[in-house]
Amino acid sequence: MKLFPSSAYIQLEFDKVRALLTSHCQTEYAMNKAAQLRIHTKKEYIETELKQSHEFLQLLQNALYFPNDYILNLSRELKLLSVPGAVLAGEQLTEIRKLAESMEKIFRWFDNERKNAYPGLFKIAAGTHYEKAIIAMIDDVLDGQGQVKDNASDELRNIRANLYKKRNELRRAFERIILKLNKQGYLAEIEESFLNGRKVVAIFAEHKRVVKGILHGESDSRKTSFIEPEETIGLNNEVYELENSERKEIYRILRELTAKLSVHASLLDTYHTVVGEYDFIRGKAKLAVAIKGEYPSVSEKAKVHLVQAYHPLLYLYNQKSGKPTIPVTVTMDDVNRILVISGPNAGGKTVTLKTVGLLQMMVQSGLLVPVHPSSEFGVFRQLMIHIGDTQSLEFELSTYSSHLLNMKYFMENANGRTLFFIDELGSGSDPNLGGAFAEVFLEELGRKHAIGIVTTHYLNLKIMAGKTPGIINAAMAFDEKKLLPLYRLITGKPGSSYTFSIAERIGLDKNLIHRARQLVDEDQFRLDKLLNRTEQDLRRMEQQEKELQQMISENEKLKKEMQQVINRERHAQQVELLKQQNKISEDKIVYLKDMERKLKQMVIEWKNTEDKKKVVKQMEGLLFKKNEQKTVNKMQKKIESKLNEIGGAIKPGDNVKMKSNHQVGKVLELRGKRAVVKIGLLPMQVELNDLVVVEEKIAGS
16 A cells, blocks of 8 residues: 555554554564565455454454464574575474474364365465475484484494493593592592593692692682593593594584475475464454454445444553543445544544544554444555644745645545545635635545545535535534533534633633624624534434433333243143143043943953843943932032032123033133133133033032
8 A cells, every 4th residue: 555645654553553463473474574564455465364364363262272382483594404515403403393393283273174164274374285204304313302313323323332331431430539539638529520521530739749640720719620530531532532423423414414304495484484474363363352353344445434443552542541432433435435524622533533544554454453343444555644733844844835735745646546534624824715725625535536534623614515425524522511522423414613612611701702702703603503502412312312222122121021921821821721631631531440440340240140130230320320420520529519500691701610521710702602711821712502600609508
């Protein structure tokens, strides 16, 4: 993206965002990339970067592990690897092994399911491959601590075996010498020492000529002399030669290993870049966590649609101090290209302007931003900004001259892919003349289809925005009673500067205020007063709308609760019906089992008795005399003990008994040959010929 002026990224505080991002990176590669964060103009590139940041943010939010925990800065080692004849030390080769191991874990992490779930992250590693020979070559030579293994070569194995043997001989010889000299009282220290790479004993200075050997030095106090005993000189020489041979063989082995790995220098360099890219993406995701960044939509068209957007730096500052941050909602597109924001000073006009500019730069840099996910950002090719006092001492220009010079650049270079921001358009000159130029500038920017935000106190610009297609008014909300800015942007109406209201509230002499009002054009004063009243009315309407929405929400809540109560009652009725049905079924089963038992007894009696007629009468009495069985029914006995059957025509409100199952209920309504009877909690339809009117028995009757 082309910026004007070149310091625009500083004026919009994009440099501070870069610094924040750098602090979240760990590798040198990622920190360098963050410090030089570029603003791109290709939609495909922007969307890829945003998608990668969003995918890693999902990993962080869900506490999922991603294998990029190695902090590797191997630029120097990888450069040496590609230099012919270079030799890497064991520690450096161990770091290269860690790099290859990290890539192995990354490739293993991306199974088929994760490739589909995180396509943006997989794209980073998709262009390379894992080479297992790199780790194998290093493991053949080095152990876990970066030391060359004994079996790295036959020569090294033999050297170390001889070295081990000679060191043991030297140790035993020294032990004998120390024991002997200690008995003679010559030793200043019992422990052996090393000096100039040679094993020596510490002798009191007065005895240094008694002990035969080579004098290697004395202590600072000159009371102790360090002597290599004559008996161990030969062994020391052999150990020294073997150690020198070991160093040469290790150097040869490392040089050979470095030469083998140099074949994969390009691949390892790619690994280093991939690991750095993942660290950079993780840094962007961590920044998103800090500022509550979201993944907005990106459009090829030049447009700005921000919903509940925050200035990220202001949000972090307010979070530390425990203050709320008021979000802003802004829309600029082909229809409404230029937003003219008015209102009192310190009301948030410049903050709104900077919020839109900074978030646009962040999105086109691939950073998630603190907005509602429904927000949409277009892609702009150039961003122009004019904020604050631009007086130029170098070119001896006044504030207004510098302002005009910037406007000249805007007029000459703005186009449909330009996003511009002008703070206090036309200020610094005579209000009438400056306002006239400001109108011309706005018309020209609108004619060139540029999109941007202008802040102003000029009345003529507010009027112009109200009648010019493509230019719309907006105002920062202000509490006139408390004289406090509300930091909320209201689109569609101009705002008052509250000049006289603020003067009255702070206690300025009323005579001075009155004289000032007389100097103001009456139409302008009435318009400003009208704007005050309109804004306050709008605030009251917003409050009422908020209360109405709250009442609607409460009603919806009550409706849901009532529906739950109705559902529970309906369920209880169904349960009661099932209970009654089950009770009837149980009674029938008991009756049928009793019938079965009695019939079996009668069959047995039929076989054993001579009086067959008696058995037949018993069967007739059991099967055909139903009234006798009803009197036996427990439910019937209970009902008859409390109710009397009075019969007669059935009408709504009567208490009735069902003849079939002896249940009692109340008639709600008649429907032809049926009646709706409420039995318990459940209303049900029953044939009229199955019902009989009943009444409660009077106590004592």
